[in-house]
Amino acid sequence: MAQSYPFDPALDVCALARALVGAHLTVRGAGGVIIETEAYARDDPASHSHRGPTPRNRSMFGPPGHAYVYRSYGIHLCLNVVGRPGEAVLIRALMPDTGLGLMRQRRPLGPLCAGPGRLCQALDVQMSDDGRAFDGDALVLVARRGAPPDLLTGPRIGLSRATDRPWRFGLAGAPGLSRAFPAQ
Secondary structure, three states: OOOOOOOOOOOOHHHHHHHHOOOEEEEOOEEEEEEEEEEEOOOOOOOOOOOOOOOOOHHHHOOOOEEEEEEEOOOEEEEEEEOOOOOEEEEEEEEEEEOHHHHHHHOOOOOOOEOHHHHHHHHOOOHHHOOOEOOOOOEEEEOOOOOOOOEEEEOOOOOOOOOOOOOEEEEOOOOOOOOOOOOO
């Protein structure tokens, strides 16, 4: 089994978001290469942690290398990787390469993992994964190898606060991003 979550817990949230692009994520046997992330910091008005710990966001204040899972708009689950306390990186899209049959059963139509809701449906992320470690059991996160990839940077998507922060990162040239990045 590959060592899971080999990321420095001292990284600031944007550095962690950049480091996760190109990493490999697997959830119970289905996964792929992360191609898009968004960073959320404790002092960020768009972050769930901005007002401090609550029952909903308590995992964001837990140990690094754990999942923060929440339901967006009461419909879709979203998967985040916790970094420093109150900081997390939303996994927005991945390029699927493992367990494609499982993913297609869960998402028979449309793109598999372009967008956080689709990604969670295809990977079968569950609310019970909230607070779970990326320890190589159900959730596996393996760092990319080699030189850092060319990254796109742009504003986060679907926010009403802190909309000007360029805290969305994507793998340049990757198919399956949740939305196109502004011209660089």
